Amino acid sequence: MSESVGRVLGTEDATPLSFWVGVGPESYAQLDDVLTTERQVPGIGTVRISGVVTAVRSRHEGAQFDSDVFDIAGGLLPAQVQEAAEVTVTRVEPEVFVPPRPGAEVQRASGEDRDRALYFDGMSRQVPLGFSRDGQPVFLNPDFLDGTRGAHVSISGISGVATKTSFATWLLYSLLHSGALGAEAANTKALIFNVKGEDLLLLDHDNTKIDDSIRDTYRRLGMEPGAFKSVEVLAPPREGDANGVPDVACRSTGVDAFYWTLSEFCQLSLLPFVFADGDDDRQQYTMVVHQVAARLRKEARPKDNGAVALDGRLLTSYRDLVDLICERLADDETRTEWAGSAIGLGTVNAFIRRLIASGRDIGRLIRGDLPPRGLALASDAQVTVVDLHNLPDRAQRFVVGVVLRTEFERKEKAGSARPLQFVVLDELNKYAPREGTSPIKDILLDIAERGRSLGVILIGAQQTASEVERRIASNSAIRVVGRLDAAEATRPEYGFLTQAQRMRVLMAKPGTMFVAQPELPVPLVVNFPFPAWATRPAEAGSAPATARPGRSISATARVDPFDLAGDDEDDIPF
Amino acid sequence: MQITVDAWDPSFADNPESPSSKNQAIVEPSVELDPADWRPIDAPANGPRRIVVVDGVRRVDARVELIDDGERWPGVCVSWAAGAVACDLDGRNSAVTEAAVERGLFAAVDPGADFGRYPHREVESADPAELIGAAQAAMAELEAKVASMVAMDAELSVLDGPLRGRTRLPNSVGYIKSHQRAYLPKQLNVVVERLKPGQRTPVFHLTSGWPRYTWYLRLPGTSSRGWAGVARIEAATDLSEEAAIALADATAASLPPLGSAAHKDARAPQNLTPIAGLERRLKRMLGDPRLLLRSVRAASLETGGPS
Numbered sequence: 001m002s003e004s005v006g007r008v009l010g011t012e013d014a015t016p017l018s019f020w021v022g023v024g025p026e027s028y029a030q031l032d033d034v035l036t037t038e039r040q041v042p043g044i045g046t047v048r049i050s051g052v053v054t055a056v057r058s059r060h061e062g063a064q065f066d067s068d069v070f071d072i073a074g075g076l077l078p079a080q081v082q083e084a085a086e087v088t089v090t091r092v093e094p095e096v097f098v099p100p101r102p103g104a105e106v107q108r109a110s111g112e113d114r115d116r117a118l119y120f121d122g123m124s125r126q127v128p129l130g131f132s133r134d135g136q137p138v139f140l141n142p143d144f145l146d147g148t149r150g151a152h153v154s155i156s157g158i159s160g161v162a163t164k165t166s167f168a169t170w171l172l173y174s175l176l177h178s179g180a181l182g183a184e185a186a187n188t189k190a191l192i193f194n195v196k197g198e199d200l201l202l203l204d205h206d207n208t209k210i211d212d213s214i215r216d217t218y219r220r221l222g223m224e225p226g227a228f229k230s231v232e233v234l235a236p237p238r239e240g241d242a243n244g245v246p247d248v249a250c251r252s253t254g255v256d257a258f259y260w261t262l263s264e265f266c267q268l269s270l271l272p273f274v275f276a277d278g279d280d281d282r283q284q285y286t287m288v289v290h291q292v293a294a295r296l297r298k299e300a301r302p303k304d305n306g307a308v309a310l311d312g313r314l315l316t317s318y319r320d321l322v323d324l325i326c327e328r329l330a331d332d333e334t335r336t337e338w339a340g341s342a343i344g345l346g347t348v349n350a351f352i353r354r355l356i357a358s359g360r361d362i363g364r365l366i367r368g369d370l371p372p373r374g375l376a377l378a379s380d381a382q383v384t385v386v387d388l389h390n391l392p393d394r395a396q397r398f399v400v401g402v403v404l405r406t407e408f409e410r411k412e413k414a415g416s417a418r419p420l421q422f423v424v425l426d427e428l429n430k431y432a433p434r435e436g437t438s439p440i441k442d443i444l445l446d447i448a449e450r451g452r453s454l455g456v457i458l459i460g461a462q463q464t465a466s467e468v469e470r471r472i473a474s475n476s477a478i479r480v481v482g483r484l485d486a487a488e489a490t491r492p493e494y495g496f497l498t499q500a501q502r503m504r505v506l507m508a509k510p511g512t513m514f515v516a517q518p519e520l521p522v523p524l525v526v527n528f529p530f531p532a533w534a535t536r537p538a539e540a541g542s543a544p545a546t547a548r549p550g551r552s553i554s555a556t557a558r559v560d561p562f563d564l565a566g567d568d569e570d571d572i573p574f
Numbered sequence: 575m576q577i578t579v580d581a582w583d584p585s586f587a588d589n590p591e592s593p594s595s596k597n598q599a600i601v602e603p604s605v606e607l608d609p610a611d612w613r614p615i616d617a618p619a620n621g622p623r624r625i626v627v628v629d630g631v632r633r634v635d636a637r638v639e640l641i642d643d644g645e646r647w648p649g650v651c652v653s654w655a656a657g658a659v660a661c662d663l664d665g666r667n668s669a670v671t672e673a674a675v676e677r678g679l680f681a682a683v684d685p686g687a688d689f690g691r692y693p694h695r696e697v698e699s700a701d702p703a704e705l706i707g708a709a710q711a712a713m714a715e716l717e718a719k720v721a722s723m724v725a726m727d728a729e730l731s732v733l734d735g736p737l738r739g740r741t742r743l744p745n746s747v748g749y750i751k752s753h754q755r756a757y758l759p760k761q762l763n764v765v766v767e768r769l770k771p772g773q774r775t776p777v778f779h780l781t782s783g784w785p786r787y788t789w790y791l792r793l794p795g796t797s798s799r800g801w802a803g804v805a806r807i808e809a810a811t812d813l814s815e816e817a818a819i820a821l822a823d824a825t826a827a828s829l830p831p832l833g834s835a836a837h838k839d840a841r842a843p844q845n846l847t848p849i850a851g852l853e854r855r856l857k858r859m860l861g862d863p864r865l866l867l868r869s870v871r872a873a874s875l876e877t878g879g880p881s
Contacts, residue, residue, distance in 0.1 A: 075667050076668060079668075
């Protein structure tokens with residue numbers, strides 16, 4: 001039996017889209033509660049109108065002046081405290097858009113009524129998102145996530161308290177472990193770019209900070225708490241290290257270095273990604289960039305260990321390559337060949353200046369002294385974390401651009417959307433800004449517009465959705481908002497939030513997200529559970545038992561090299 | 575029988591001046607103090623904490639004319655309500671405990687048909703002022719009924735208006751806001767003018783039509799000169815003199831804090847805050863006058879109308 005909350009108000013207009021409920025003296029309604037009411041329509045029968053509480057208020061009835069409150073509280077003036085709740089309608093069944101009648105009884109929806117009001121009943125598969133304020137689970141329709149009917153997620157919120165990356169990883173965990181994808185979950189891959197700190201490098205470590213109550217929330221949502229099962233971390237090589245040891249402090253196993261050989265750099269025309277800044281594109285020298293890239297592709301001959309031979313010289317490092325290009329461009333005789341004709345000297349010099357500057361940032365990623373390691377994501381791990389956090393800005397753009405292009409081309413060639421490839425990328429406003437163009441923005445736009453059919457799903461996060469390319473945001477079927485700052489919350493990009501929710505996002509706590517999905521006219525407020533995987537070294541439990549054998553998984557060895565293997569007597573003689 | 579509804583706004587028919595007979599007022603001032611000793615009296619420190627305030631409101635909803643065999647009879651459709659507020663000053667809580675609404679058609683002849691929500695009430699006279707007076711009496715009757723339901727457990731019951739006919743309730747006083755007549759002789763009236771806020775005159779006995787104890791009390795307000803903010807309070811004549819004086823002290827202690835503020839109430843400070851709240855509530859209970867007028871018009875058409 002549903003619990004009665006009150007009756008539809010007659011002093012405020014009741015419409016088929018929203019109405020006010022006078023809350024009865026013995027009950028209450030809080031924000032996000034799901035309420036339902038019925039009315040009889042001649043010739044049609046019972047129409048059930050359900051919705052979500054989007055505003056609540058209480059007032060003294062009978063008071064005329066503000067100061068009356070003291071008389072009322074002092075026992076001098078009779079008045080009645082009356083609460084009212086605004087309900088934004090989510091569902092009308094059958095679809096006869098009639099307003100509820102004032103005076104009609106309003107009940108709190110539970111069980112099947114609640115599922116119907118929130119369209120959970122129509123979801124053949126459900127991805128748990130967390131709990132709403134009333135403690136009931138909230139689900140997402142994976143049809144809008146896996147490309148069946150829509151794809152891509154856009155997560156907005158200010159840094160630090162909005163927990164954007166936590167929500168992105170939680171969404172992945174829920175998707176992979178809730179059974180919503182069925183058997184396909186095993187082959188589904190995720191690519192996560194780690195931009196800040198070493199937060200995401202411990203996804204496969206259990207979180208020691210979680211207790212039984214948190215574990216219980218995972219079980220109530222239908223999944224086992226735990227860390228991601230299969231994770232590989234890719235980190236850039238250490239600066240100045242000849243062996244390409246990955247630059248990671250917090251873990252020693254399951255880490256691999258990523259880099260590109262000089263021959264790959266030339267053959268795959270990666271040079272434009274060195275100039276992936278928004279303002280690089282507005283300059284004249286883009287012409288030169290493409291000329292030089294074409295030249296490298298044509299002339300470079302691959303040698304051992306990724307080195308290349310160019311114009312009879314063996315180049316074994318990015319700096320060698322930069323020096324050679326600069327030399328050729330400085331020389332009057334070869335300049336036309338390399339930079340193209342009718343290019344001003346100033347333009348060439350501008351290119352040279354930037355190319356030399358890039359040597360410091362990108363030098364450690366382009367190697368001529370290490371064996372080629374094939375595609376960046378050749379691994380069979382389910383989740384690949386690409387660590388960018390200690391790379392300078394230009395190098396971050398280079399890695400993101402190259403990795404995304406490689407992945408997109410791989411999926412394009414595969415010709416099948418399945419298995420799905422998820423891409424989690426933070427700071428989308430940097431990679432796909434609203435103004436200007438860049439090679440990365442082109443790829444991200446491609447993913448946003450064609451990725452749904454190719455099975456590349458973007459989970460993008462940004463501090464300000466207003467600064468991200470409109471077409472990327474508008475192609476996202478699922479929009480998630482955490483805490484926003486006041487100026488940002490008033491922008492039209494957040495028009496899907498209700499008026500009251502725009503106020504609420506200003507004080508959303510970490511772990512609270514507003515999730516808009518296409519089927520529901522109102523975003524749902526979700527509290528997602530604390531991560532069951534470590535998000536910082538202090539929380540990390542033991543490493544997963546199987547540090548996958550075979551590949552060069554461990555760069556910084558788990559075993560102490562100074563520990564003389566099991567030999568107590570043969571000690572260092574001093 | 576033919577009934578027509580006057581197109582005029584019915585509030586024009588409402589004349590709050592009920593007909594009053596100019597009886598000779600007999601004042602016996604030496605109940606509490608000898609007239610020579612009359613002076614303002616300060617309130618005691620402590621007064622009753624559980625106070626019940628009873629009030630009624632009345633509204634003329636429609637003026638009708640009943641035409642029977644060429645003879646015209648005036649009638650008024652009136653709604654009235656009465657209620658009581660129980661103020662618990664210690665519990666800091668006040669609530670409308672009892673409220674009732676009644677309606678009636680006051681006319682000398684019975685329309686002989688069901689007239690909307692207004693049952694017929696026989697009035698001897700055909701004078702419109704007498705009809706209003708009858709409605710006023712019906713309201714007083716309802717007030718008395720409400721008061722008798724709630725006054726039993728109160729330390730002080732304040733009934734709005736003269737106490738006439740409601741003298742049997744315990745600890746009850748009548749509360750008169752305005753003064754059409756000065757009852758006291760001239761030299762004692764000076765004492766009323768000298769009252770400071772919260773002070774009262776000594777209790778005196780007054781017979782003007784009917785006997786009762788009475789005294790004046792000045793409520794705190796914007797101005798304390800002349801008769802501004804002065805209310806007259808009545809107590810039943812069958813009380814002992816001591817009981818009447820005790821009641822006077824109780825009102826002097828408890829009523830001044832209930833006085834309303836000038837910017838909130840046109841009748842401040844005499845219109846007590848609980849009464850103002852109660853009146854608003856009661857007026858709301860009377861219903862929407864336009865809606866009621868429409869129902870009266872509809873009923874008048876059903877009961878004949880112009881043929």
